[in-house]
Amino acid sequence: xxxxxxxREALNLALVKEMESxxxxxxxxxxxxxxxxxxxxxxxxxxxxxxxxxxxxPLSEDAMTGVALGAAMxxxxxxxxxxxxxxxxLAMNQIGNMMSNLRYMSGGKLTIPLVVRAVIxxxxxxxxxxxxxxxxxxxxxxxxxxxxxxxxxxxxxxLRSSIRDNNPVIFLEHRWLYDIVGDVDDERVVPLxxxxxxxxxxxxxxxxxxxxxxxxxxxxxxxxxxxLAVEVVDVRTVSPLDEQTIVGSVKKTRNCIVADYDWIFCxxxxxxxxxxSQRCFGCLERPVERLGFAPVPCPTTRPLENLFYPSALxxxxxxxxxxxxxxADLNGEPFxxxxxxxxxxx
Amino acid sequence: MKKEEALSLYRKLVLIRQAEEKIRQEYLKDxxxxxxxxxxxxxxxxxxxxxxxxxxxxxxxxxxxxALYLTVTGDVDGFFAELYGKLLGPGKxxxxxxxxxxxxxxxxxxxxxxxxxxxxxVGAALAEAYKGTSGTVVVFFGDGAMEEGVxxxxxxxxxxxxLRVLFVCEDNGLAIHAHxxxxxxxxxxxxxxxxxxxxxxxxxxxxxxxxxxCTRRVLHRMSEQPKPAFLHFSYLRFLEHVGxxxxxDVGYRRRPSREESARLDPVLRxxxxxxxxGCTLDDLEAVRTAVKEQVRHGVEAAQxxxxxxxxxxxxxxxx
Numbered sequence: 001x002x003x004x005x006x007x008r009e010a011l012n013l014a015l016v017k018e019m020e021s022x023x024x025x026x027x028x029x030x031x032x033x034x035x036x037x038x039x040x041x042x043x044x045x046x047x048x049x050x051x052x053x054x055x056x057x058p059l060s061e062d063a064m065t066g067v068a069l070g071a072a073m074x075x076x077x078x079x080x081x082x083x084x085x086x087x088x089x090l091a092m093n094q095i096g097n098m099m100s101n102l103r104y105m106s107g108g109k110l111t112i113p114l115v116v117r118a119v120i121x122x123x124x125x126x127x128x129x130x131x132x133x134x135x136x137x138x139x140x141x142x143x144x145x146x147x148x149x150x151x152x153x154x155x156x157x158x159l160r161s162s163i164r165d166n167n168p169v170i171f172l173e174h175r176w177l178y179d180i181v182g183d184v185d186d187e188r189v190v191p192l193x194x195x196x197x198x199x200x201x202x203x204x205x206x207x208x209x210x211x212x213x214x215x216x217x218x219x220x221x222x223x224x225x226x227x228l229a230v231e232v233v234d235v236r237t238v239s240p241l242d243e244q245t246i247v248g249s250v251k252k253t254r255n256c257i258v259a260d261y262d263w264i265f266c267x268x269x270x271x272x273x274x275x276x277s278q279r280c281f282g283c284l285e286r287p288v289e290r291l292g293f294a295p296v297p298c299p300t301t302r303p304l305e306n307l308f309y310p311s312a313l314x315x316x317x318x319x320x321x322x323x324x325x326x327x328a329d330l331n332g333e334p335f336x337x338x339x340x341x342x343x344x345x346x
Numbered sequence: 347m348k349k350e351e352a353l354s355l356y357r358k359l360v361l362i363r364q365a366e367e368k369i370r371q372e373y374l375k376d377x378x379x380x381x382x383x384x385x386x387x388x389x390x391x392x393x394x395x396x397x398x399x400x401x402x403x404x405x406x407x408x409x410x411x412x413a414l415y416l417t418v419t420g421d422v423d424g425f426f427a428e429l430y431g432k433l434l435g436p437g438k439x440x441x442x443x444x445x446x447x448x449x450x451x452x453x454x455x456x457x458x459x460x461x462x463x464x465x466x467x468v469g470a471a472l473a474e475a476y477k478g479t480s481g482t483v484v485v486f487f488g489d490g491a492m493e494e495g496v497x498x499x500x501x502x503x504x505x506x507x508x509l510r511v512l513f514v515c516e517d518n519g520l521a522i523h524a525h526x527x528x529x530x531x532x533x534x535x536x537x538x539x540x541x542x543x544x545x546x547x548x549x550x551x552x553x554x555x556x557x558x559x560c561t562r563r564v565l566h567r568m569s570e571q572p573k574p575a576f577l578h579f580s581y582l583r584f585l586e587h588v589g590x591x592x593x594x595d596v597g598y599r600r601r602p603s604r605e606e607s608a609r610l611d612p613v614l615r616x617x618x619x620x621x622x623x624g625c626t627l628d629d630l631e632a633v634r635t636a637v638k639e640q641v642r643h644g645v646e647a648a649q650x651x652x653x654x655x656x657x658x659x660x661x662x663x664x665x
Contacts, residue, residue, distance in 0.1 A: 026476065052476060058506065063465035063499030070469020073454055074404075076476060078469075093496075097459050098466065105445040106455070107438040108662035142663050166665035 002185045007149075008178040010156035011041040013186065015079070018163045019049050022077060025163055026053040029064065029081035029117075038081055039119070039178045065091035065116070069099045069168075072114035077163060085118035085172060086132050099168045100143030113166045115159075121174040121211055121261065122309055124338050128297035133261050135209065136268035138170045139239040145169040145192055146238040148210040148261075152182035154236055157190035165192060174211040174261070179341055195242035197249065201229030204255040204319055207246055207272050209235050212259040212291075218312035218336065223319055226328060230319065238268055246272070247279045256280070257289045257318055259310060264292035289318055311335065347555065352620050353629060355393060355554060358420075359613045360637045362389045362413045365425065368641050369412075370590040377649065378429045380442035383410040387552070387584040390612030391516050392417045392486065394557025395577070398565055399482055404470055406463040406485040407456040409444035410516075414486060418453045422640050426648035433654040440654075440662065460521075461487060461494035464513070468500045471511035475572075482565065484512040490521035492538075493529055504574040505543040512564065513544075513576045516551065518583040523598045535578050544574040551579030552612045555619060582610040 005013070018025045027045055029038075033056045037043040045054035057064050061082070068080040082088055088095070095116070102110050120133045139146040145167050149155040155173070162169040169192070198213055199220045206216040216232045223230055233249050235241065250256045256276050260269035273288040291310040298308055312335055320327055334340065366384045373382060385392075392413035396405065407414040415425060421436070428435025429443055436448050444458035454470060457463045467485035474481045491497050492515065504511050515535060519526045532538040539546050545564045549556045557579060564575035582602060586593035594601035608614050617630060 058499065058502055060496075060499035060503060062496045063468065063503055066462070066465025066496065066500070067469035067472055067503065070454075070466040070471070071473045071476070072469075073449075073466070074470045074473030074477075076473050093459060093462060094465065098455075098457065098462055101445075102455055103665065104662045105437050105441040106447050106449060106662075107436060107440060109436075109447070109449045110455070111665050113665075145664075 001187070002183055004181055005152060005184050006178065007152045007155045007173075007180045007182075008040040010152040010184050011159055011173070012043055013184070014156045014159035014163070015042065015045060016048065017186070018160055019045070019053060024075060025077045025079065027079045027081060028055050028057055030057055030059060031083055032056055032081050038083060039175065041178070042081065061087050061090035062094060065094035066098065068114050068116070069094060069102070069112065072112045072168075073102070073110055077113050079115045079117060079163065082116070082118040084130050085120045085134050086129050088116065088118055088134065095138065095144070095168075096141050100141040104143060111166050112168050115162045115169045115171050117171045117173065119175050120172045121176060122305070123175055125300045125302070125305070126298070127300040131298045133172060133210065135170070135172055135238045136262055136266070136271070139268060143168070144239065147171045147192060147236070148238060149173065149236065150177065150210055150213040150234050152180060153184050153188060154190060154196070154234075156184050156186070157188050158192065158236065161190060161192050172210065176211060176214075180214075190236075192237045193240040193242055195236055195245040196234045197231060197245070198234050199230070199232040201231040202253055203228045204230045204257065204322070205233055205249040205253045206230055206257050206259055206315060207233045207235060207276070208259045209238065209268065210261040212261045212310065214336065215310065215312040216259055216315055219315035219319070222312065222316055222328070222330065222333065226325075228319065228323070235272075243275060243279070246276065250276050250280045251283050254283050254285045255322065256284070257291060257315065257322070259291040259315055262292055263295060264290050265295055267292060286322060289322060291315065291318060347623060349623060349625055352623060353625065353633060355397060356616060356620055356630065357633050357637065358393045358417050359389050359554070359616055360634055361420070361422065361640065362393070362416045363613050364634070364637050364641045365416060365422065365644070366412060368645055369429070372645065373590040379431060380429055380444070381588050382429070382443045382590065383588050384585045384590065385410045385413045387582045387610060387612065388516055388518070389413045390554045390557055390616070391514065391551040391579045391581060394554045395484060395486075395512075395514055395561045397558055398561040399484065402452070403482040403484060404452040404454050406454055406467040406470070406483070408460070408463065408487055409456065409458040410488070411446050411456040412443070414456070415446045415448065415453060419448045419451045421448065422644035423647050426644040427651055430648040430651070431653060432648055432651040433658070434651050438654050438658055438662070440658075461491040461496045463487070464491065464497055465500040468504045468509060468511055471504065471509035472507060475507065475509055480510065482510055482512060482568070484514060486514045486516055488521070489515055489517040489519065489526065489535065490529070491515075492535060493521070501539070501542055501544070501574070501576070508572050509574055510568055510572045511574045512568070513574060515576070515578045517578060517580045519580070520583060520587070520599070522587045536576075539576045544576055546576040546578070548578030551581035552610045552615055554612055554616045581612070
């Protein structure tokens with residue numbers, strides 16, 4: 001069945017469907033059972049499934065991540081939720097030393113089906129400790145899968161695939177996506193490891209993660225007005241990475257900007273740029289350009305925060321620069337801001 | 347304790363001791379390329395606690411895990427195969443000494459990072475409660491783990507949820523070479539734990555019958571009313587933190603007297619118990635001889651066994 005719903009409703013629907021079909025699925029983490037229910041994504045789960053299958057925890061990210069691992073090793077499918085991805089840094093030992101390694105060290109005997117959901121990204125002055133993405137950090141570890149949905153359909157379908165996956169999956173949700181509305185087909189399956197072309201074009205490929213897709217689609221609209229058709233490729237899963245779709249697009253357009261929702265240095269953007277440079281070397285008309293966060297901690301004040309994050313405008317200016325075009329006059333062009341929320345439809 | 351039961355315990359103690367003494371003999375040949383944290387002096391805790399566990403119990407441990415592995419599995423050949431890095435080891439050689447596990451025997455995981463298996467065991471106990479099953483989960487850790495935040499986080503959560511998990515602290519008073527006095531801001535381990543809603547008890551880990559009595563008592567209470575339990579057992583680490591040698595002469599601790607060594611050696615001490623309950627010296631010798639052959643065979647088989655093929659590098663990462 002198709003319906004027009006928000007990203008938060010899509011996540012909620014995915015949780016409900018999986019909890020209905022599999023009694024081993026449960027949701028836990030600080031605040032999952034309170035009145036705010038993680039931006040509404042866990043709304044109604046306690047009422048529907050009871051406090052054993054949706055429960056809050058002490059402020060113990062490290063131990064709770066180990067608890068998720070122990071439950072997963074015992075045949076359950078836990079979903080551990082963090083209201084900010086930054087807090088997972090408290091649990092990196094369990095992620096980087098235990099859950100990513102135990103299958104390997106057991107000679108393949110242990111299976112670890114668990115999902116760590118976390119909210120990432122910009123809010124309203126979220127600053128340095130409430131805004132990190134960390135997908136490059138997680139994806140660095142063999143043994144983990146890392147998913148960054150952008151559309152409501154992908155939020156729904158990729159969360160269901162993540163819950164059904166027999167490996168540890170880190171599932172990162174940008175907080176500005178919750179309000180976005182889109183068509184969601186509840187029958188549609190999206191496997192992990194497939195990128196998606198969100199907008200077709202032949203002049204330039206924009207390889208994007210998470211919120212950067214929203215910015216890239218806006219940039220694509222603006223650039224189309226002056227006859228530039230850019231292609232927007234949403235990576236959707238960082239690990240495993242769909243190299244084929246990315247490489248195929250760049251071979252077609254012969255130009256590429258990587259727009260990653262993270263710092264550039266040693267980040268996922270570096271991985272993408274290396275991949276594209278290696279696999280598309282002979283086809284590229286110019287070096288791969290990279291966009292990402294400014295190389296500083298995220299500042300709180302809005303004027304500096306605006307400079308910290310890449311945006312549709314950053315992408316447009318980069319495309320103009322790479323093609324040697326004059327900067328278009330974009331005064332009066334409406335861009336996304338916290339106050340001017342983009343609600344879709346996607 | 348009946349003779350038969352006591353001899354079966356003795357066999358386990360001797361197996362662990364002889365296996366580790368064999369490692370000490372062979373290790374300097376540099377064919378076992380894995381750091382070994384030997385548990386000579388600690389055998390009584392794993393053997394005693396595991397003796398009390400109902401079938402189907404699950405255990406978690408640390409890098410000092412040889413006693414636990416051999417107690418739970420009895421798998422001498424697999425044990426040595428893993429230490430020699432061979433394909434027939436339980437981890438195909440990918441685990442080595444510090445990460446031995448045997449999920450099929452309930453030994454779910456051990457870890458080389460202090461304290462890391464504690465919350466995982468609590469998660470396994472949560473799964474028992476979630477599924478409405480009553481399996482017991484036990485996690486062994488050293489006293490150093492109690493300085494890790496994750497220990498207190500785990501104890502707190504287990505107590506909050508009344509989980510059937512047994513925390514077993516194997517206290518040798520040392521974290522590598524650092525003495526307890528330089529690490530603990532609390533007066534006593536049991537006193538610190540007593541503030542939590544769990545059962546707690548402790549004793550001399552070198553005294554196998556005492557370990558068994560203590561463990562049985564808390565397991566009984568856990569079965570009457572589900573709650574976590576904390577057991578504290580002291581023991582003497584006879585060897586260096588890692589490696590096959592003694593280190594009483596390097597200056598950070600004194601060598602125990604002969605009397606102390608005899609009292610703190612769980613194997614020698616249990617031999618006295620065996621003789622007291624009517625076993626003969628011949629009974630003991632028969633056990634030692636049989637185990638010696640088992641260990642000799644395990645080492646020889648491991649030395650002659652094949653390594654994993656190059657393709658194995660890439661298997662077992664993801665399901």
